[in-house]
Amino acid sequence: MINFNGDITAQNDNILTQNRAFLYGDGIFETLKIINNKILFLEDHYFRLMASMRVVRMEIPMNFTMEYMEEQVLKLVQQNGLSASARARITVFRNDGGLYLPQTNNVSFLIHATPLENTFYTLNTASYEVDLYKDFYVARQLLSSIKSTNKMINVTGSIFANENGLNNCILVNDSKNVVEVLQGNLFMVTGNKLITPPVSEGCLNGVMRKQILALAKKIEGIEVKEEIISPFDLQKADELFLTNVITGIQPITKYRKKDFTSNLAHLLVQKLNDSISEN
Structure with a gap:
């Protein structure tokens, strides 16, 4: 059991108690822009994600290719009806286990997407x-x-x-x-x-x-x-x-x-x- 905002509840109802990205900031992410069902600058995002995983000593799954990343993002975007213009974030985090020292370097990922108003880039000239x-x-x-x-x-x-x-x-x-x-x-x-x-x-x-x-x-x-x-x-x-x-x-x-x-x-x-x- 855990205490969440004053309520005693079952621990397995709150996955954040075991998520290392939440507990220790043990995660990395990429924010992507999708226009007309295409991820902009996909190759740059992919290689930065791979480089970041190596820096923090995460195990890169064999199936985590650039094509797989693209497929997973676009599958979600299409499911949510956001193919024209969308913002997607892919977060990669080390799997549960351990305290500061993880029990494994294997990872999981989470993708979520939201709509964007503009398709192409515009310049906001208002006071900033x-x-x-x-x-x-x-x-x-x-x-x-x-x-x-x-x-x-x-x-x-x-x-x-x-x-x-x-x-x-x-x-x-x-x-x-x-x-x-x-x-x-x-x-x-x-x-x-x-x-x-x-x-x-x-x-x-x-x-x-x-x-x-x-x-x-x-x-x-x-x-x-x-x-x-x-x-x-x-x-x-x-x-x-x-x-x-x-x-x-x-x-x-x-x-x-x-x-x-x-x-x-x-x-x-x-x-x-x-x-x-x-x-």
């Missing part, structure tokens, strides 16, 4: 204000670059943003350098340079980050760099925007007293949609 979140720091380590189910910094940072009337917050690492935003990677435009922090600074190895870097390198006159960004650098920038697979690109209009343009963000969204249409 951010500031630094400094209560907790992101560690410069390999674990920071994968999507684990331990997202307490992102949760507390989101609460901070909400309490202070902000749309988002910028995370910094233990060297006080800029890492990313709460829901994605961060890009800065200064003159003809497009800059984003390197993964070694502790940022997520984002799938959309990879797409934007590749697209920007094809634009004449734009110099693309992965280098350290300080909070002071942000106030000298011409443009800031965040990226993730669901939103695509979100321009940041204000950081502290500085207002920003969104010229390159507009161009990149066009090129992003063009690349999706071609594939």
Whole structure:
């Protein structure tokens, strides 16, 4: 028996008492965007998931191929009638048993899906204000670059943003350098340079980050760099925007007293949609 919110109930009625992703954050996940029954950037998501499983020493099932992952996601999306545009999340967690030391490295997975309003990416040009979140720091380590189910910094940072009337917050690492935003990677435009922090600074190895870097390198006159960004650098920038697979690109209009343009963000969204249409 267990006590759940003051009620004594049978333990087998609450699977969370044994789920390692719930108990220890012993899980990883991928968030996918589906358009017209197709998973965008499937190969990038799959290989990041496999790499993440290896980092945390999960046993990869023999049948867990890219084709199997695609089949399982689309089967759910079709069953829920969401083939036109959907967001799906696949969570992989180590099976029950043990405390900090697991009894097995075998895994299970859970997929759920919800509808999305827009089919292709659009640019939201409404006011979007951010500031630094400094209560907790992101560690410069390999674990920071994968999507684990331990997202307490992102949760507390989101609460901070909400309490202070902000749309988002910028995370910094233990060297006080800029890492990313709460829901994605961060890009800065200064003159003809497009800059984003390197993964070694502790940022997520984002799938959309990879797409934007590749697209920007094809634009004449734009110099693309992965280098350290300080909070002071942000106030000298011409443009800031965040990226993730669901939103695509979100321009940041204000950081502290500085207002920003969104010229390159507009161009990149066009090129992003063009690349999706071609594939």
